[in-house]
Amino acid sequence: MKKALSAVSGIAVGFLAATVFFAEFGGSATPTSTASSDERSKAEQVYVPFGEHDDYYLMNSGGHSGQLFVYGVPSMRHIRTVPVFTPDPATGYGYDAESKEMLGDYTWGDFHHPALSETDGDYDGNFLFATDVANNRVAAIDLEDFHTTDIMEVPNIGGPHCAAFVTENTEYLFLPTRFSLPFEDPHASLDDFSEEYRGVLSAMIFDQEQKTFDIGYQVALPPWSYDKARAGKGVSGEWAVITTYNTEEATTNLEINASQADRDFIVLFNWKGLEEMVANGEYEEFNGEKMVFPENIDEHIYLVPVAKSPHGVDVTPDGTRFIASGKLAPAMTVFSFESAFEAIENEDFSGERNGIPVLNYESVMEREVDPPGALGPLHTQFDDRGNAYTSMFISSEVVKWNVDSGEVLDRHDVYYSPGHLVAAHGDTVEPHGNYLVSLNKIAKNNFLSVGPSHPESMDLFDITGDEMVHLSTTPVNPEPHYGQMVHRDVLDPFHVYPQDESDPLAVYDQNDTRIERNGDHVEVFGITMRSKFIFDATAERPDVIEVNEGDTVTIHLTNTDFDQDITHGFGIMDYDLNFEQMPGQTKTLEFVADKSGVFPVYCTNFCSALHQEMTGYLIVNPKE
């Protein structure tokens, strides 16, 4: 009996001790255990550990910052800002001679929709194009080094909002006009808007070898506002669509006056047909460009009625349909390209506007999809399973629906007021169907407060399942108008500029460094390297440039560190000048030495342990 008692008490005390030592009580729960396992798995889905890379590049519009923002998906980390339409002291873009000339005197741009170059309807990773709504410019960014390589100012257009959506093999980028402008007489009165104004469309060509833009032709469309555009794919490959509002031709208080008509239009045009016409000389010279007047031709340009004040128009991956919606209407409208071609063939028109045939809505419209309570449909992206995802600006949600059946499959809130959506390869012939990002205009109280002006935001969704799964929310710089998400395998940027012995401005050998004077022009052929400047290796002080007040000074600098991620900067104190040279690169700075004195120059981009010592002087001798 005693033995049993000893055993039982031993077990009891032992178990009690084990409980005290090993059991976890509620009060000692770790912080992570308060997150549900669901939240933990979402965190795991977006976590990219050190040593690994994100799956996708997200190329985002920088809006009125004028720049391109590059994010990684799924981490949503901001990786790089690429200056495009606006000077950028961090890289010296707009300061060195080449980029300064490219930017002109502009201090800002309004970067709207980025468009990656395409081959066979999918991103080829060669270039990214962008438009500047504010100053009628178009830019190309070379994706080999992620630097802007050409900017062109396009005449006759008034705000290429809709972007540079490219045709299947990047034959053209289309720049329509948001603000119609006086056409013949630059001072034509707003009272004569309908007669004297036009909304010109520009068909741009980009030469990928020369890396330069040219204008193929222009079309003098009626004085309306042209919004979003898409090129066709496959069966519709030779066609393109543009939404247009203010077909009321209002000239004031557009909020009310441009919202009068029940229907506005989609402009449906055959870019290939117009190209052939222009090649045959069927155009008029206007202000130096080949101008086509729609009212003078009886083919290639048509109007399709659409619910009032449309914004986005998107083409399905198979190219059989285009989807548009009125901003103020509750429904997405699916139109059939084939029905449109048939209506054109049969001259199935309901009338004409400004000399352009209007196709019969009933003949071209295939389906109206109207999710109850969904308001403000804007933009549509696609997955690889026949589904569409449409942003609802007013009701702050994404609606997933099937293109073939029109059935609404899922709806999910976003935070808040989504403009564009971007899915992985989501506007190409082969969407990847895994990630969807909602580009939101409003963040409200989602992040730490930084004062009255809040960041914009992006919501990341996993769209592989039947239901969309919201993974993360990220604050972003203004302003995400549109983005494109391209798989990392499509891009292969280089890291070091190769030595170019044919470049007369490049110096790779200290013995070739020199300062040449020709009248009042001083030209420096120098080197930057860890951790010194060499402007003239034979001089007593190789890191000094001495000039006279009033001289024009040209400084060519070659970074001879052929070494990944070793970039040098060159800033001149009190001269408001700074630029960078990437590894192996030669760049040029030009200025007039218009004030005398001793001005330190220094490396502005951290380069080495002795970066702080990488300095020199610009000495400007006063006029005698």
Next chain:
Amino acid sequence: MKNGIMIFLIGFIVAFVGGYFIYQGDSTASVDVEQTDPDVTDEKTIEEDVATDTEPTTVSAEARVISDQGCLACHAVSSLDLDGASTGPDLSDAYNITPGKHGKELDEFLQEPTSAVMTTVIDGNPLSDEDRVAIVEALRKAADQ
């Protein structure tokens, strides 16, 4: 009495150890699972492979001096398949570019470097004539690749 104490102690130990497994069983089990996770094992194997790759058996005896002298702590020599840190430049073409970049031949540079960082490195641990000649020869071959 002794028996009673022994039985009490045995009971205590059994219950204490049993209690440990009851309360901590889940976490130890998951540790076991992780340890036997084939992916983790694979990664370890890969890491070991990478580690051995830094001194691959294919490296010539001349090139071995570059790793023996610690150059790889800062430099890679990709043309010789020598992995190294990325602190300093890849030395694949150093033999050719040193005269233009630093104003003296590689051999002289290694005796009296013109950059502050390399001066610190060499002053603290000068190369023997034999090692320096071997390094120059290895980098000459690297530049020929």
